[in-house]
Amino acid sequence: MATEAMTGAATNGAKRPLMRKVLPYLLSLPALLVCIGILIPFGTAAWYSMQRYNLAFPMTRGFIWFDNYIMLFQDPSFWHTVRVSLLYTFFTVGVQLLLGLGIALLLQRRTLFNNIMSILLLLPLMIAPAIASLMWRLMTNPNFGVLSYIVGLFGFTDFRWASAPSTALFTVVMIDTWVYTPFMMVLLLAGLRALPRQPFEAAELDGVPQSFVFFRITLPMLTPYIITAALFRMLESIQQFDIIYAMTQGGPGNTLMVFQVTAYLERYQYTNVGRSAAILMVLWVITFILSNIFIKQWLRLREKARGVA
Numbered sequence: 474m475a476t477e478a479m480t481g482a483a484t485n486g487a488k489r490p491l492m493r494k495v496l497p498y499l500l501s502l503p504a505l506l507v508c509i510g511i512l513i514p515f516g517t518a519a520w521y522s523m524q525r526y527n528l529a530f531p532m533t534r535g536f537i538w539f540d541n542y543i544m545l546f547q548d549p550s551f552w553h554t555v556r557v558s559l560l561y562t563f564f565t566v567g568v569q570l571l572l573g574l575g576i577a578l579l580l581q582r583r584t585l586f587n588n589i590m591s592i593l594l595l596l597p598l599m600i601a602p603a604i605a606s607l608m609w610r611l612m613t614n615p616n617f618g619v620l621s622y623i624v625g626l627f628g629f630t631d632f633r634w635a636s637a638p639s640t641a642l643f644t645v646v647m648i649d650t651w652v653y654t655p656f657m658m659v660l661l662l663a664g665l666r667a668l669p670r671q672p673f674e675a676a677e678l679d680g681v682p683q684s685f686v687f688f689r690i691t692l693p694m695l696t697p698y699i700i701t702a703a704l705f706r707m708l709e710s711i712q713q714f715d716i717i718y719a720m721t722q723g724g725p726g727n728t729l730m731v732f733q734v735t736a737y738l739e740r741y742q743y744t745n746v747g748r749s750a751a752i753l754m755v756l757w758v759i760t761f762i763l764s765n766i767f768i769k770q771w772l773r774l775r776e777k778a779r780g781v782a
Contacts, residue, residue, distance in 0.1 A: 515757075521750035528744035541751035548725065551735075551752075555759075558731040560642065561717075562710040565649045566703055572650065573657025580658075581665045591662060598655040606719035609648045610635075635720045638728045645729060649710070650659050657702050663696030665691075697774050704767040709725065709758060733758040 484514040525537045546553045576594065581588040599603065613622045613634040624632045668691070676686045714733035717723065725736040730738075732752060740749035 492610060516533065517755055520749045521746050522754045524747045526745075526747040526750075537747075541747050542755070545748070545751055545755065550730070554730050554732060554735050554752075558711055558728060558756075559644075561649075561713060561729075561731055562648065562707055563643070564646045565653070565710045565713075566706045568646065569654045569657045569706060570648050570699065570703055572654045573661050574699070576658045577661040578652070578661055591658070592699060594658060595655045598651050600652065601715075602649075602652055603715040603719045604715045605652050606648055607692070609644075609651075610720060614692070615646050636725060638725050641721055641725060641728045645720055648716050648720065649713065652716070653706060653709070657706065660702040660705075661695070661698055662782045664695050666696050695772055700767055700774070704764065704771075707763060707767065708760060712756065 494572050522541055523536060524534060526534050580591050600608075609620075612618045614622050615633065615636075616630070621632060621634070633640060634639045672690050672694075673686065676690060688696050712733055713731055714737065717728075717731055718734055718737070721729050722739065723730040733756075736749045736752040738757070739745045739752065
């Protein structure tokens with residue numbers, strides 16, 4: 474019996490080092506599968522972007538390497554797409570950041586009313602952006618839309634919303650702001666409620682003005698949360714498709730031809746798969762660069778907070 478017990482203990486002892494070696498690979502397997510699932514379509518897009526691949530002319534398919542990119546960079550309409558996409562991203566992220574921060578400051582105190590309001594304000598975020606766009610399309614209809622009626626009371630009797638080039642960007646930014654400001658609010662509210670209370674209590678005892686507390690204490694401590702929220706919204710805004718396509722399909726004219734809408738039309742309307750893939754690869758490069766800038770700033774602030782920088 475003693476011999477069998479010793480044999481069993483030795484077997485278990487031999488299995489433990491093996492499990493310790495295998496366990497990290499087993500735990501990382503889901504992440505590896507997700508990575509493969511991401512890399513396959515990414516590699517396919519990169520492959521197609523270097524081909525002359527138009528479904529209307531299948532016999533002309535072949536490798537042209539970087540000619541699709543060269544033609545893009547020589548096309549003024551592509552640079553218009555870049556400008557519109559960056560403008561859209563700048564306005565949506567900027568406006569939503571200011572509104573989200575303002576709402577979060579109002580709801581910072583943990584009261585029953587603030588908790589109920591924070592839940593109610595999440596309702597727009599639960600609506601699919603395409604459905605929200607259709608709702609706003611009805612409300613901005615010049616014939617029977619409630620918003621057209623309201624602005625008409627202030628003298629804007631022919632406000633054309635998304636149907637005019639001068640107001641189309643304003644309209645889609647407004648819809649995007651209505652949908653996604655709650656996302657900013659939630660992240661910043663969580664950041665505000667997670668800040669340590671000692672600096673604020675000391676400032677209150679010393680009678681420090683609220684403006685000084687906000688700009689010198691609250692804002693610096695909240696900056697990592699602001700960068701995180703802005704990064705998430707930047708990644709979403711620069712790839713925006715559903716709101717713009719549901720409202721105007723990139724119009725009127727080419728007013729709102731952002732990256733995703735342009736790539737979609739190139740693929741499904743003009744059947745130019747190679748050019749569509751090249752546009753998406755350029756979008757990936759821009760997103761990668763902007764993400765790295767945000768992440769480096771976030772890491773620098775974190776190191777500074779730890780007293781390293």
